[in-house]
Each structure stands twice: as C-alpha cells, then as structure tokens.
Amino acid sequence: MEEVIEGGPWLFQGQPIVLQRWEPGMVLRKHKHTQVPVWIRLRHLPVEFWTNEGLSTVASGIGRPLYQDTITRACTRLDFARVCVMLDISSTLPKHLIIMMPKEDGTEVPCKVEVEYEWVPPKCKNCMSLGHATTACPDSKKVEKPPVSVYVQKRTMKPPVKQPVTTKDATRTVQHEEDEVVEPLEYCYVMNAGIWNVRGLNRRDHQVAVKGLFIHCRITIRCAHLSILATVVYGANDTISRRGLWQKLVLLANSISDEPWIVGGDFNTVLDMSEGERFSWHNCSEGDRSLWKRLDRLLVNDAWLSQWPNSHYHCLNARTSDHSPLVIRGDTATHTVSMFRFDNYLTMSSDFTPSVQNIWRHRIEGTAMYAVTRKLRALKPVFRSLRRKKGDLSLNVKLAAEFLGKVQQLLEGDRHNAFLIRLEKCCKLVFFRATKLEQNMLQQRAKIQWLKGGDQCSRIFFRKVAMRRAAKRVFQITNEAGRILRAR
Structure with missing residues (x-):
C-alpha cells in the first residue's frame, strides 16, 4: 500500500486519479489541488535533446518533469517526444518553447518546439482549484434571472392575438387545458444547430x-x-x-x-x-x-x-x-489455422503403410522439427487421396446393408443355391468392413467432441462426467460366502 500511495501520481486513461490513505472517521471531501500531472508532446525537438537530461531541460519549461513513456525512451518514434510533467494551476500553458541551439562558431540559433497537451483539467478562476469550470463553481453566487416573456399565438377564427406568458424558465413547456395548434412565428432563424441529447447517449455514453x-x-x-x-x-x-x-x-x-x-x-x-x-x-x-x-x-x-x-x-x-x-x-473474417487432419481408419487401408514409408524416407535438410513439419505437410495430399478412395463411410454402410438384405431375400427363395450362399458371405464381409471403418471414425469424432467440451467447460461435459461416475460407482458387492456388502 505504501508503494501505491507514495509511487504516484497515477493516471487512468490519460487523466490523474487522487489517492488518499483511509483512516477511521475519515470524511470524504473534494480537496483543492494546485498541481496535476499532464502528458505533453514535444514536436520538432532537436536530436541533441533526445536524452534524459535534454528532455528534462525542455520539459521543465512547462512544469516539473516526472517521467517519459517507453517509446520515447527507446527512440522508436521520432515525430514527437511524450513526457509527463507536473503542472501548476497558477502557471500559463505555452503552445511552444524557444530553445537556443549553440553552433560551432559560438553563436546560438533559436529553435521552436511545439507543445501539445493531451489533457488539461478544467480550472476555476473563482476558487482557483481544479476539477470544475468557473461556471460550475459551487462557491459562486447564483444570480436570479428575471422572468422571460414567451409569446404564444392561438389559432382562432379571429386575427391572432399575442398573449404574454410570464415564466422564470424560458425552456419550460406551456401547457393548456385543450390541445391547440400554434401558429409559426414570422421570423425564425437558427444558426449552428446540433443534436445534444441522443436517446440512450445520456446514460452510459x-x-x-x-x-x-x-x-x-x-x-x-x-x-x-x-x-x-x-x-x-x-x-x-x-x-x-x-x-x-x-x-x-x-x-x-x-x-x-x-x-x-x-x-x-x-x-x-x-x-x-x-x-x-x-x-x-x-x-x-x-x-x-x-x-x-x-x-x-x-x-x-x-x-x-x-x-x-x-x-x-x-x-x-x-x-x-x-x-x-x-x-x-465488424470483423466477419475468421482466422483459422490449417490443421493436420488424420483419420484413424486410414491405417486399416492397404495403401497406408507404403504411402507413409515413401514420404518418410526422403531426406530433408534442416532441424529435426523442420524436417517433421515438411514431411507431415507432404502427407496431407496422400491422406486426402485415401479419404476420397474410401468415400462416405456412412453411405457405404447403408449401401452394403441394402445389398446384403436383397441377397438374403433371394436366398430365402432358393436356400440351396451355391452362388447365392457365396454371395451372401461376400456381402457380410463387405458390410462388416464398412461397419468397422464407420465405427472407428465415430469413436474418433466422439473423443474430439469430448475434448472440445472439456476445454470449453460446457455443461454437457460435466453432465457426461457425472453420468460416467454414476455408472462406474459400486453400490454393493457379493462375496464368496454370499453376503452382500454395501458401501457406507
């Protein structure tokens, strides 16, 4: 806490915040401050002054220098130097500084440095404090405004007659017992009109x-x-x-x-x-x-x-x-990383091992990780080609089941046909292989969805965990003697 209080001044979004030590019985009141930290920008600053001593010397013409930002310290931005100084409310804020630059012959040349203030607190000329303007000073005496006459024209069959209405607030709406149409005034001219309160902007915005x-x-x-x-x-x-x-x-x-x-x-x-x-x-x-x-x-x-x-x-x-x-x-483009997709069912293909060996035996110059990434990138089109050969696994299972069903229907009409018996065996083998490939793919996808749900901490993930724990929980066991042992 001591470092926070004594390590100031602290700025939040470019504006200073005031920290006070809490004590029992402390009364919160707004104290009058005569100094405030402000960030300034020094433009057209000579290169000779881009040092700690040079920036401190130039910034002292505005106020007491406190520190500089990291970009100015590293000299990575040379169009202006950004320095935080402690300003005194009694001092004036110059828009430029004149620096005398010495030459080789001993003469001096004036150099003009422009000063920009990122934020200047409002200063009251009445109480000489910061934080509010002179018009909003609580110590100023309120002056009673005289009543203002507002003329409203009534729409009648007779010529319009101007009726004065006396009120202290000129912006107050004059209400009548009956709705009447007001005639427009003959002279009406508005200059530089602008919308002040937009609906919703007077809340958070x-x-x-x-x-x-x-x-x-x-x-x-x-x-x-x-x-x-x-x-x-x-x-x-x-x-x-x-x-x-x-x-x-x-x-x-x-x-x-x-x-x-x-x-x-x-x-x-x-x-x-x-x-x-x-x-x-x-x-x-x-x-x-x-x-x-x-x-x-x-x-x-x-x-x-x-x-x-x-x-x-x-x-x-x-x-x-x-x-x-x-x-x-907004940002509709999604930045996706090209992932390395590998399906486990590809290992069941007869072309898998020779294809991988053909790529992996190539020698690639570079580090071990670089060689691995290059070989994996070369395997992408190989795996893509193998997936195309397998086709849609779910559709293959559906077609194999339909063909097996038709063969079995024919076999029921001719049970001793040797050709139909051999054909049924082949259809069962094809259906079994297609089902095994689809099962392998679905298991891999289920694991991926399980991992995604765990990473996202979703409700379905925790629900599955609870269901698995409940399914594996042992409530009672029966020993060799036939006794039932229950968990306490």
Whole structure:
C-alpha cells in the first residue's frame, strides 16, 4: 500500500486519479489541488535533446518533469517526444518553447518546439482549484434571472392575438387545458444547430464535446467491456465555413492517444471528381442537372484498425432521403489455422503403410522439427487421396446393408443355391468392413467432441462426467460366502 500511495501520481486513461490513505472517521471531501500531472508532446525537438537530461531541460519549461513513456525512451518514434510533467494551476500553458541551439562558431540559433497537451483539467478562476469550470463553481453566487416573456399565438377564427406568458424558465413547456395548434412565428432563424441529447447517449455514453459542426461522444459497449470515441460531422456548404471544421478535427485528433476513434457524417465535400462508386448523395434531379456525390463517409484512426482490422462500411439505399445511410460491419473474417487432419481408419487401408514409408524416407535438410513439419505437410495430399478412395463411410454402410438384405431375400427363395450362399458371405464381409471403418471414425469424432467440451467447460461435459461416475460407482458387492456388502 505504501508503494501505491507514495509511487504516484497515477493516471487512468490519460487523466490523474487522487489517492488518499483511509483512516477511521475519515470524511470524504473534494480537496483543492494546485498541481496535476499532464502528458505533453514535444514536436520538432532537436536530436541533441533526445536524452534524459535534454528532455528534462525542455520539459521543465512547462512544469516539473516526472517521467517519459517507453517509446520515447527507446527512440522508436521520432515525430514527437511524450513526457509527463507536473503542472501548476497558477502557471500559463505555452503552445511552444524557444530553445537556443549553440553552433560551432559560438553563436546560438533559436529553435521552436511545439507543445501539445493531451489533457488539461478544467480550472476555476473563482476558487482557483481544479476539477470544475468557473461556471460550475459551487462557491459562486447564483444570480436570479428575471422572468422571460414567451409569446404564444392561438389559432382562432379571429386575427391572432399575442398573449404574454410570464415564466422564470424560458425552456419550460406551456401547457393548456385543450390541445391547440400554434401558429409559426414570422421570423425564425437558427444558426449552428446540433443534436445534444441522443436517446440512450445520456446514460452510459456521454457527449465529450458539441461544436457547431460536429458532436464528439464516447460510446461504451457493455457486452464487450470497451469504449470507443465517435464524432458525428455535418460540414458546411461553403469552403470557408468548413475550414474551422478541419482545424477542430485536427486538434481533436491530437488529443486522442490510443483509443479507437471513428469520424463520420455529411462532410459536404469530395476529394476529387473521380471518387467513383458508391456515391452517397443525389440531388434527385434528371438529365443534365443530375448530380451524384460522395458527401458521406466514415474515417477511423490507427487504434481502430489495430483492434478491428477487417471492419468496413457500405452504403444502403437512400429510399426517401437524398443521403444514403452508412452501416459499419465488424470483423466477419475468421482466422483459422490449417490443421493436420488424420483419420484413424486410414491405417486399416492397404495403401497406408507404403504411402507413409515413401514420404518418410526422403531426406530433408534442416532441424529435426523442420524436417517433421515438411514431411507431415507432404502427407496431407496422400491422406486426402485415401479419404476420397474410401468415400462416405456412412453411405457405404447403408449401401452394403441394402445389398446384403436383397441377397438374403433371394436366398430365402432358393436356400440351396451355391452362388447365392457365396454371395451372401461376400456381402457380410463387405458390410462388416464398412461397419468397422464407420465405427472407428465415430469413436474418433466422439473423443474430439469430448475434448472440445472439456476445454470449453460446457455443461454437457460435466453432465457426461457425472453420468460416467454414476455408472462406474459400486453400490454393493457379493462375496464368496454370499453376503452382500454395501458401501457406507
């Protein structure tokens, strides 16, 4: 416990957690913290500073350096250095640092290092503490809002008359005793409207950020015990208005480290004129005015591809809309290992031993295990050919039984026919061999299913174990004297 408490600070999903020692009579309260650990990324860092001393010197311009990640320590990623520093809430967060690089002639050249913060805690300017914004400060005094007048127009035979309704909450629904149709107001204009609460997202899935042109939320998949980040985009119709969307998406991408992230929606733009099928939008016009564009798309990051490498999406039919819905498909491809199949009944074939000897006498250069694997691989087509010669074992048993039955019916009409007697003996021999091969195959399959059930810890496996134990249990025995001995 001492190592856990004193070995901090601890981060969970990129955010710090505060640990306190429990004592009898302890009261849980939120303490005011003036420092917090934050991961930063140093981009365009000169090679001379990719050392413990160099990174500590540069990171000290932001805060007190704590440690670096393993990738930065191994220098396997050189586009940025990732360092955890202890920030003070009273200090400012610079977006770049100026480092003076010495030259051979004794002069110094300034070098600009960009600083990115993976996560910055909200800081309250009122109580000067971390964990909440200024608007949500519990110490701030609430200001009573004056009543707001809401005008509702009633549909009547007379000209509409505006009736003021006074309420303290402008978002409160005004209810009447009777349902009435409300006339639309003459002037109504909405800018940058977005959906805030989607049904179900206000429970386990939370909106992280809502901007004018996109909604960023976290979706928790309970059955899989994982969470993903999803961003729903609605791009503006003109190029200039979409520039802000690209800038915000870039900042959002820099703040996401190793979590699966998917971005999708109506971007209202195309990459080039030859994007091809399948287009997701049509202007519902005919002739020369008909336009097909690919405005809707889904984009994912590297973390998504590493977790679901076979995921993809396709466009459905638009039906009554001018946009086509996009459906994400999961990993449907199953990765199966090519197993070495060996049927025990093949050993009963006369061609089995010569075929194996012919393959096994070949000399293969390499280690012993390599030679064995090469020989087993060469035996695969041999065993496959032997299985084809045997055919369907169950069907062979069925045909042999039918032929034997027909011969025995003929023999009942002519019991002293020597040819039918010899034919019956041959049919019995064929039926016996076919039955033995099928029995051998079924026994092997039963053992395989038994092992599979045991590996999966299934109910049928434990049920079979209980039945076998019950069948083998001895309840009583009779000795030579005739006495019955029962188990106690």
